[in-house]
Amino acid sequence: MDFETVMQELEALGKERTKKIYISNGAHEPLFGVATGAMKPIAKKIKINQPLAEELYATGNYDAMYFAGIIADPNAMTESDYERWMDKAYFYMISDYVVAVTLSESTIAQNVADKWISSGEELRMSAGWSCYCWLLGNRKDNEFSESKISNMLDIVKNSIHDSPERTKASMNNFLYTVAISYLPLHEKAVKTAKEIGIVEVKRDKKKTSLLNAYESIQKEIDRGRLGFKRKYVRC
Numbered sequence: 001m002d003f004e005t006v007m008q009e010l011e012a013l014g015k016e017r018t019k020k021i022y023i024s025n026g027a028h029e030p031l032f033g034v035a036t037g038a039m040k041p042i043a044k045k046i047k048i049n050q051p052l053a054e055e056l057y058a059t060g061n062y063d064a065m066y067f068a069g070i071i072a073d074p075n076a077m078t079e080s081d082y083e084r085w086m087d088k089a090y091f092y093m094i095s096d097y098v099v100a101v102t103l104s105e106s107t108i109a110q111n112v113a114d115k116w117i118s119s120g121e122e123l124r125m126s127a128g129w130s131c132y133c134w135l136l137g138n139r140k141d142n143e144f145s146e147s148k149i150s151n152m153l154d155i156v157k158n159s160i161h162d163s164p165e166r167t168k169a170s171m172n173n174f175l176y177t178v179a180i181s182y183l184p185l186h187e188k189a190v191k192t193a194k195e196i197g198i199v200e201v202k203r204d205k206k207k208t209s210l211l212n213a214y215e216s217i218q219k220e221i222d223r224g225r226l227g228f229k230r231k232y233v234r235c
Contacts (some may be wrong), residue, residue: 001046003055010063013038022062026091026204031062039063043070050076057085062094069098070234074106082112086124092166095123096130103127104134104233117152122164129170133177138230146184153178153185157192160199169201172211179217180228193217 001009011032019033046052050073057068065088077085082103089095103109109131116128132152136144156171163171175196179189193214201209220226 001042001052003052006042006046006052006056006067007059007061007064009042010034010039010061010067014063022093024206025093027062027093028090030060034063034066036066039067039070042067046071048073057088060088065094066098069102072102074102074104077102077106079108079112082106082108086116086127089123089127092123092126092169095127095166096170100127100130101134101233104131104138109135117155122166125164125167126170129167129174133170133173134233136174136177137181137228138233140229141182141184144182149178149182149185150188153188153192157196160196165201165203168199169209169211172199172201172213175213176216176220179213180220180225183227186226190214190217 013034014032015035016033018035019031022031022033049071053068053072056064056071059065082099085099085102086095089099100113103112106112113128113131113135116124116131119125119128136149152174156175160168160171160175175189175193178185179193180186182189196213199211199213201211203209220228
């Protein structure tokens with residue numbers, strides 16, 4: 001399948017209602033409004049194709065950028081490739097669900113995510129914390145340094161309330177993910193979530209979100225999901 005064919009197929013799958021939802025979350029033209037599940041049949045035909053992924057990502061079309069993440073080859077991408085993708089990630093659905101997800105399947109994931117977390121830039125920080133959520137929710141516990149993750153919990157505790165809005169949301173997800181998916185620090189994450197309390201995330205043209213990691217963690221524990229790991233990160 002070539003670039004033109006993929007763009008035509010994506011356009012044919014677009015729905016006005018889905019497009020409106022994406023725009024309300026921060027997407028802007030060009031986009032078609034394709035539900036992510038509807039992309040699976042095309043992805044199955046293509047499998048992995050990094051050159052095509054690069055072409056699609058470069059369009060700036062949200063649906064094409066999302067699809068690029070599905071067919072990208074995470075280990076074919078260098079740190080500078082990920083930086084280039086982040087430069088074009090203009091809102092959180094690209095930074096956290098395309099770039100961070102792709103990065104999480106690479107061997108350089110933690111190195112790049114660490115740099116983004118300390119960058120001071122809202123979407124890079126958000127992508128860095130999100131990448132750790134995808135990593136912790138998929139890889140074995142022994143692939144992480146316990147002292148490093150513990151230190152990251154301390155960073156969240158000390159800075160979440162003063163962080164940029166989107167970064168707050170990703171830090172909150174990190175806290176929740178450590179508590180559920182990284183058993184060595186389950187108790188510390190629960191205690192940290194309790195101490196942090198409710199996190200307010202202000203959003204453009206929408207009412208403020210009130211996030212409560214402690215409550216979310218308790219619900220998952222009640223459902224017997226402690227120790228949960230995903231089989232796959234990308235769809």
